[in-house]
Amino acid sequence: MPLEVGIVGLPGSGKTTLFETLTRAPASTNVGMAPIADERLDRVAAVVRAKKVTPAAIRVVDLQGTGPQLLGNLRQVDALLVVLDGFSGTRVPADDLETLRLELLVADRDHVERRLERVRKQAKSGDPALRRETADLERLLAHLEAGRSLEEWEGELPPELEPLTTKPLLALENGPRGIDLKLEAELRELPPEEAAAFRDGPSALDEVVRRLFETLDLISFFTASDKETRAWTLRRGRTAIEAAAMIHSDIARGFIRCEVIRWDDLVEAGSHAEAARRGLQRLEGKTYVVQDGDVLNVRFNV
Numbered sequence: 001m002p003l004e005v006g007i008v009g010l011p012g013s014g015k016t017t018l019f020e021t022l023t024r025a026p027a028s029t030n031v032g033m034a035p036i037a038d039e040r041l042d043r044v045a046a047v048v049r050a051k052k053v054t055p056a057a058i059r060v061v062d063l064q065g066t067g068p069q070l071l072g073n074l075r076q077v078d079a080l081l082v083v084l085d086g087f088s089g090t091r092v093p094a095d096d097l098e099t100l101r102l103e104l105l106v107a108d109r110d111h112v113e114r115r116l117e118r119v120r121k122q123a124k125s126g127d128p129a130l131r132r133e134t135a136d137l138e139r140l141l142a143h144l145e146a147g148r149s150l151e152e153w154e155g156e157l158p159p160e161l162e163p164l165t166t167k168p169l170l171a172l173e174n175g176p177r178g179i180d181l182k183l184e185a186e187l188r189e190l191p192p193e194e195a196a197a198f199r200d201g202p203s204a205l206d207e208v209v210r211r212l213f214e215t216l217d218l219i220s221f222f223t224a225s226d227k228e229t230r231a232w233t234l235r236r237g238r239t240a241i242e243a244a245a246m247i248h249s250d251i252a253r254g255f256i257r258c259e260v261i262r263w264d265d266l267v268e269a270g271s272h273a274e275a276a277r278r279g280l281q282r283l284e285g286k287t288y289v290v291q292d293g294d295v296l297n298v299r300f301n302v
């Protein structure tokens with residue numbers, strides 16, 4: 001499963017503009033893939049003369065508004081991207097962020113309330129586990145009704161709860177003091193070099209992706225063959241077998257071992273063979289912790 005982020009914001013704050021700019025998908029759809037720019041990928045692809053180059057991508061969901069029911073569609077996402085209107089001059093972005101936090105809290109409260117109603121009915125059977133859950137949910141509800149988020153909840157949360165208020169949240173101010181989404185939307189039509197010439201520095205959207213990586217503690221690894229060279233994202237600290245599972249479940253199942261070269265060692269050596277000759281390629285097992293920039297070649301049999 002690719003990483004997934006949900007865009008939230010007050011009406012007219014620029015959510016769909018961000019969605020279209022990130023995904024290049026038409027606004028008529030509200031789910032799209034945002035490719036992650038990574039100059040290392042192109043350099044690795046050049047070494048192995050890849051016919052196809054596939055960047056890593058994040059799944060992005062755009063919402064048409066807020067409110068508990070709509071926000072409920074985001075219970076499965078890994079992070080929330082909050083867009084704040086800093087361009088119209090009619091809003092105070094910090095206040096809008098507070099409003100949105102409150103909306104997320106209300107959505108969680110409704111969610112817990114509905115769950116409590118259901119579990120309370122089932123608990124009438126006398127099942128001790130259900131009675132315990134009823135008591136837990138009652139305490140959670142009281143906590144939320146006191147205006148406190150689930151992040152401030154000390155105890156454990158029921159694993160199926162999928163709260164919104166515990167998700168990593170990245171706030172973006174849309175406007176001259178943050179990122180200018182309207183400008184980014186226009187520049188995305190241009191070739192990258194021309195677009196860069198219009199901006200002072202790198203794309204503000206690359207910056208968004210960089211902050212997402214930081215917030216979610218992600219790394220990138222690569223697979224490199226002449227057929228396809230591809231970048232993948234993984235949570236920091238995950239192992240070679242987990243990386244293999246991202247590529248294909250068969251590859252994880254038949255995992256024997258894994259050849260690892262750092263991307264810049266491969267580029268400098270000019271080929272896998274030369275990198276191996278120089279002793280820059282290592283053989284690792286299932287429990288190897290994948291590092292940012294690793295090029296992996298998993299040996300497997302099925």
Ligand SMILES: Nc1nc2c(ncn2[C@@H]2O[C@H](COP(=O)(O)OP(=O)(O)OP(=O)(O)O)[C@@H](O)[C@H]2O)c(=O)[nH]1
Nearest residue numbers: 010011012013014015016017064087175180181182
């Ligand atoms: N000047 C300016 N206008 C912007 C900017 N970002 C968005 N807009 C305009 O603001 C309007 C709303 O933008 P959308 O991206 O549709 O906002 P939204 O959050 O998706 O709106 P809803 O889905 O209706 O809640 C559009 O007319 C955009 O062109 C910006 O950075 N500067």
Ligand SMILES: [Mg+2]
Nearest residue numbers: 015016063064
């Ligand atoms: Mg919209």
